[in-house]
Amino acid sequence: MKIAILSMQRVKNFGSVLQAYSLAQMIEKTTGVKPEFLDIDDTKTIPCNILVHDNDDYKVKADLPPGIFQKIKRRINRRLTKLNDLKIQKFAEKTLNLNDNIETYYDYVVIGSDEVFNLTSGIRLQLFGNVKQARNVISYAASCGSAIYEDIPKEFLGEVKSALKNFKSMSVRDFGTKEFIGKLYDAKIEMNLDPVLVGELYNRKHKKTLIRKYILIYAYGDRIRTKEEIDAIRAFAKLHKLKTVAIGGMQFWCDFNIPLSPFRVLDYFYYADYIVTDTFHGTIFSVINHKKFVTIVRKTNTNKIESLLSDLHLESRAIYNMQDIEQLIINEIDYKSIDKYLIKKRTEAQEYLRRNLVRINE
Missing domain, CATH: 3.40.50 (Rossmann fold)
Known part of the structure; x- marks a missing residue:
């Protein structure tokens, strides 16, 4: 067959x-x-x-900081994105x-x-x-x-x-x-x-990450771009003494942008203190690694995100207003019940x- x-x-x-x-x-x-x-x-x-x-999400003007340093950083991030793509392509071809x-x-x-x-x-x-x-x-x-x-x-x-x-x-x-x-x-x-x-990915053993004490940002490149979103995440990170680490898509405002292979991505989810995502699979990576997270709901992802969170009885992890990040993300999640369901x-x-x-x- x-x-x-x-x-x-x-x-x-x-x-x-x-x-x-x-x-x-x-x-x-x-x-x-x-x-x-x-x-x-x-x-x-x-x-x-x-x-x-x-691409409707990109119609909102990005809150790009002025200055030569930020221009250099964005140029570096474009190169990191290409490296990221190469790692994914290599995985697809070989694995x-x-x-x-x-x-x-x-x-x-x-x-x-x-x-x-x-x-x-x-x-x-x-x-x-x-x-x-x-x-x-x-x-x-x-x-x-x-x-x-x-x-x-x-x-x-x-x-x-x-x-x-x-x-x-x-x-x-x-x-x-x-x-x-x-x-x-x-x-x-x-x-x-x-x-x-x-x-079976939930069973995978994880390798240590290069960074500790961080909030992980997982979204398409520069999609978390408004002043409201950026300021809210940065304020939370500062309050909890965390670095902002972007994987997947590079975010111009994060402390670190790291290109990774697909399996290595799961390691960074596993060791994160908290996760902010706006993607379907970012939500799933958070769940299979038993992490505290919020998922930003947008017009472009409403169908799949709300359905997924409803399936898992995790509607409380959907965030519509970034000012709510503190009260939503720190709440405990009953992963024992979720594991039984899965x-x-x-x-x-x-x-x-x-x-x-x-x-x-x-």
Whole structure:
């Protein structure tokens, strides 16, 4: 039996490559088959009108300090970002064993996890089920990001619905995606948690970090950019005598910006005193490492963040006003209850894969 994963494994993002790694582990554990990775085909893309763009967060003017020192620092951060990208690319190529020229046929192609149904780059019918290399297509914990049904031009609705009929089974990871796909797909839609939450990364042993006593900032590059956000985080760090350390995306205002490999990122989450993030996987990295954290909710991430925190009964970790950081982030989290819940969800995830990735001759 041959299995491939069709996902965002080429995206230079820690969440993207680690969810791909975790899903591959889960599939191999369930089936005994080591999956390959199939690249996204952008040759058949339907244009659409997006109401909420991922880059909308950058329309707010950044609170850039004046002075030659800050200009030099931002220039250094651009170079650090390139180094970060190289580390992610190396992980993707070597650890995920990506191959640019896979020309084969698979018994199963698993679409997901991550934002495979996002419409930012248009509607890619391959991701919506038109996979020419697949005998069977299923999804696992797929997400549409900030996409909504109204983003799809009416004249292409039939084509999108027709592509989705190719799915043997459908699994999504958040309520927004379930609502989005539910308007396009008539069969049953199941919900499963992201592979990083229900995979084996929580068991990983951690190496010591170079810095201690720090608040970790994990967001896309320079996305935490307003005076309100920066001042609130800095004030909290100063009060608790912590350094501000940015990983993932570089932040021009942090004390340290550190390029890391994907596994090393998890070490920095593990040893952080507190974490501020505004990403889906930053939230998950915080949870699997049992950390005190807050997640900034934005218009572009509302669907996935609020659904994730609701699943984990961690709604209190969502922050809408940065002035609330002190009262929210220092509260204890009942990780014993969360771990019990995740044990249940790991079993459900494996059962979903077991039911839908049966051996062809069985």
